[in-house]
Amino acid sequence: MHPGSRMPESSTTPGSTSEIPSDTPSTAPGTAAARTVLGEADIARALTRIAHEIVERNKGAADLVLLGIPTRGVQLAGRLAERLAQIEPAFSGEHGTLDVTMYRDDLRRQPTRAVGQTVLPGSLDGTIDDRVVVLVDDVLFSGRTIRAALDALNDLGRPRVVQLAALVDRGHRELPIRADYVGKNLPTSRSERVRVRLADVDGGADAVVISGAPAAAAAEHAAAEHVAADNADERSAR
């Protein structure tokens, strides 16, 4: 059993083998050249801008609820909440966690995932009815995580509006979902991996790293074979 040891779904390829061209080789993380797309200062600026956009779009921060999607979405929601509290003193600075595991559409394609915790900000009294919910995730990719999040929200109550903030939008949507607030639009190939590194989760400096460009990948095909042994998501990418 692999109890959800690999939560950042957003950085990996979704489990839809049929849509992947058969000639696209998979890549092994760490072996292909990785390049940093956003650094610590870029991420900080993007979050500050998103915070301002949220306030601007919603004409303030009244009824605003920030819910982060595990793992890194929660950290990002926390950072957004800090910034919102600075911009709008009326905002409480709280944020919550929305675990979407039990709403995923790929539960049977993946090793068993551990169920995470859903925590609403304490001031809400357990309901999100008539609130403005902003979902926060690190990488927006297939859109399937957000679909699951919308279903999970539906079971918690009836928000007035649901908006989506993502640090990186890497394209390749499989569902009609788009983000309201984007830190950086990042054109990618499906076979590339986009990883968000946050100091409070991964250690080191904040960064958005892209690895495994298609041209470089062919040589690493053999290596990918064995990396896939402990990586179910890689398996579905082949």
Add this chain to the structure above:
Amino acid sequence: MKHLLTTQGLSKDDAILLLDTSAQMAATQSRENKKLPTLRGRTVVNLFYEDSTRTRISFETAAKRLSADVINFSAKGSSVSKGESLKDTALTLHAMGADAVVVRHWASGAAHQLAHAGWLDAAVLNAGDGMHQHPTQALLDAFTIRRHLVGRVGEDGRGTDTSVGADLAGLRVAIVGDVLHSRVARSNVYLLHTLGAEVTLVAPPTLVPVGVETWPCRVSYHLDETLEQWQPDAVMMLRVQRERMSGGSGAFFPSPMEYSRKFGFDARRLAVLPDHAIVMHPGPMNRGLEISAAAADHPRSVIVEQVANGVAVRMAALYLLLSGDIGSTSSSPSSSPSTSSSTDERTAL
């Protein structure tokens, strides 16, 4: 984890994963909408060869809260009363496409047989087999103990459970009463030991099974002595199983009155315990025999909460057994070693 048959040999990591998942499931059960879509389209069969109220209803509720379809099958009023064997019943369930079978049987080992005889490819959950094991009961007991004594949810059980990821190291649990006939006691001894708790069994010598010395626990014949000197953090009373006491072996104790005097739990014995201690009973209770009404209804009794936790624990077990990529070996086009090795690893659990 493919099946949940016994707590003996369940790894500590798996046990804690089951408890942590139960905690998340329990959190969803305080919502207005208690239903989750997680097991939509899966079929869970409740196969009950023995009478049961709470376990069957608990499993049925758990499966329905996860949106699985539930088929209830009890031996009474089915073709079992016409003499159908367990094998033929299993083949029938296989033909109907059951994804999980929850089985309770009067024969010890029936669940193991069902899981490993090759009749079925469904996940098998043991809901009590003879005098052998009842793993989900032990898990719900451990979950209840962890919530109260590690997570400190408070007397009403409504506080925030802070015990996620924790084990039961250092806690003392006394299991009192009819150990001989109790699968609950067997499952609890192994699970609580795995989780780091100390267990003492308290029973009259006639109700202590042969071979108990190989179990990872202590045995005492004196309830008062154990309560006063050992100061357990939790006391688990067992039901006196009169239905298993008939037959040639005769009486196990001179009279119910004497049993109650020496091994019954009452307000006086409750007062001896430390202030944080909790009182448990797997149900159904024989009030006035192994537990007095005053003790059963005391604020420190968590007996009703055990039932509520049972639903969460069974949801967790069903989720963990049914959500993984069980179809990967047959449906995945890639026959890479990675696929088979990860599946083997899971089956071996």
